[in-house]
Amino acid sequence: MVVETNERPATQTPQFSMELNDEQRQIQKWIHGFAKDVVRPAAHEWDEREETPWPIIQEAAKIGLYSFEFLQNAFADPTGLTMPIANEELFWGDAGIGLSIFGSTLCVAGIVANGTPEQIVEWVPQCFGTPDKVQMGAFGVSEPDAGSDVSSLKSRAVYDEAKDEWVLNGTKTWITNGGIADVHVLVLSVDPELNSRGHAAFVVPPGTPGLSQGQKFKKHGIRASHTAEVVLDNVRVPGRCLLGGKEKLDARLARAREGKSSKVQAAMATFEATRPAVGAQAVGIARAAYEFALDYAKERKQFGRAIIENQAIAFKLADMKTRLDASRLLVWRAAWMGKNGKPFENGEGSMSKLFAGESAVWVTEQAIQIMGGYGYVRENPVERWHRDSKIYTIFEGTSEIQRLVISRAISGIHIK
Numbered sequence: 001m002v003v004e005t006n007e008r009p010a011t012q013t014p015q016f017s018m019e020l021n022d023e024q025r026q027i028q029k030w031i032h033g034f035a036k037d038v039v040r041p042a043a044h045e046w047d048e049r050e051e052t053p054w055p056i057i058q059e060a061a062k063i064g065l066y067s068f069e070f071l072q073n074a075f076a077d078p079t080g081l082t083m084p085i086a087n088e089e090l091f092w093g094d095a096g097i098g099l100s101i102f103g104s105t106l107c108v109a110g111i112v113a114n115g116t117p118e119q120i121v122e123w124v125p126q127c128f129g130t131p132d133k134v135q136m137g138a139f140g141v142s143e144p145d146a147g148s149d150v151s152s153l154k155s156r157a158v159y160d161e162a163k164d165e166w167v168l169n170g171t172k173t174w175i176t177n178g179g180i181a182d183v184h185v186l187v188l189s190v191d192p193e194l195n196s197r198g199h200a201a202f203v204v205p206p207g208t209p210g211l212s213q214g215q216k217f218k219k220h221g222i223r224a225s226h227t228a229e230v231v232l233d234n235v236r237v238p239g240r241c242l243l244g245g246k247e248k249l250d251a252r253l254a255r256a257r258e259g260k261s262s263k264v265q266a267a268m269a270t271f272e273a274t275r276p277a278v279g280a281q282a283v284g285i286a287r288a289a290y291e292f293a294l295d296y297a298k299e300r301k302q303f304g305r306a307i308i309e310n311q312a313i314a315f316k317l318a319d320m321k322t323r324l325d326a327s328r329l330l331v332w333r334a335a336w337m338g339k340n341g342k343p344f345e346n347g348e349g350s351m352s353k354l355f356a357g358e359s360a361v362w363v364t365e366q367a368i369q370i371m372g373g374y375g376y377v378r379e380n381p382v383e384r385w386h387r388d389s390k391i392y393t394i395f396e397g398t399s400e401i402q403r404l405v406i407s408r409a410i411s412g413i414h415i416k
């Protein structure tokens with residue numbers, strides 16, 4: 001006979017919880033402290049200077065936040081939530097500085113997604129260096145004529161068999177940390193006839209001749225983060241710099257030439273892994289603006305009462321908080337799915353980045369509206385947060401491209 005009971009057996013731990021565990025909460029608190037005490041006070045200065053905030057990166061290295069060990073720890077979290085939590089807290093402090101600190105992780109993701117264990121061990125630590133000699137990584141796919149359409153890369157990698165070297169030529173554009181990074185991971189075409197299936201990712205080691213920085217861009221937002229062209233002029237790298245190795249590449253190219261299916265391409269493998277973390281960055285910016293506007297709305301008096309006492313303002317804040325929390329939940333779901341090997345059958349990774357990015361733009365704009373003229377001037381951080389948020393509808397796949405991914409996933413139809 002089966003006895004029905006509501007009591008859970010004492011030995012069984014709950015399989016589902018919406019609560020962070022102690023370790024996650026500690027990391028959240030630790031990074032929040034750094035964001036509040038070090039990052040946020042420096043944000044205005046570095047936004048105005050439009051330069052890489054090296055002293056702040058060094059501070060992050062000294063406390064161990066900017067390090068291989070931190071990433072290893074974060075990636076080891078079986079729930080997948082540590083990276084989104086870390087990103088949200090740091091970007092709550094400032095997005096431009098945040099991207100200067102976490103920008104190298106895109107390069108790390110490129111190495112981890114495409115490289116062999118030996119390559120990961122060799123190159124990932126070099127993306128950070130040491131607190132005394134901070135290093136950086138950059139990940140470059142985009143080109144002047146290949147943005148959303150990654151399949152149309154023009155940069156070429158040609159194998160020189162006699163020397164076991166690859167010769168790289170072309171121009172990458174919009175590259176975060178481009179030209180100032182020590183380690184560049186670049187996706188180039190090895191067989192243009194195969195479009196994106198003929199791409200491969202290469203590490204360009206520090207100081208390699210022929211790699212130079214082209215134009216440095218002056219931007220609308222995230223101005224403390226360096227964005228530039230990377231020019232490749234007969235750059236020679238050893239054969240071991242091809243991520244994944246030549247044997248694997250040859251096998252993949254052979255399958256593609258026979259028209260057989262293959263796994264995701266080099267660029268896509270990287271972006272799939274990083275989308276939830278990028279969504280979490282947008283959540284951090286939105287949360288900063290929401291909190292600031294909430295405080296202001298309680299303080300600011302017009303017509304003899306706090307402006308929050310008007311439904312028009314209070315309802316805005318209610319909508320801001322709702323979108324903020326919905327964004328975070330989408331991000332956490334995608335991060336958990338990614339970590340636990342659940343396929344994004346409905347484009348869940350794209351959903352998280354799409355909704356969090358669009359919501360951040362909307363929330364920061366509402367924050368300006370709530371603050372009136374005070375929200376529109378540069379002395380006030382909501383003006384900067386609004387500018388910073390906009391990139392989240394553009395990089396790592398525009399909002400339109402995310403919608404393309406989602407609509408194809410849910411319909412099974414190749415929507416154009």
Ligand SMILES: Cc1cc2nc3c(=O)[nH]c(=O)nc-3n(C[C@H](O)[C@H](O)[C@H](O)COP(=O)(O)OP(=O)(O)OC[C@H]3O[C@@H](n4cnc5c(N)ncnc54)[C@H](O)[C@@H]3O)c2cc1C
Pocket residue numbers: 106139140141142146147148149173174175176177219227391394395396397398399400401404416
């Ligand atoms: C600050 C910054 C940092 C960046 N960092 C990096 C980096 O580190 N590494 C890197 O590789 N790249 C980086 N990028 C590049 C970024 O990923 C691209 O800008 C982005 O992918 C869009 O490409 P695009 O700018 O060429 O726009 P386009 O692809 O030309 O798109 C223009 C418009 O057309 C729309 N569109 C295009 N195709 C379609 C379609 N099929 N259906 C509907 N709409 C479409 C787009 O959504 C967009 O609205 C960065 C960009 C910026 C601005």
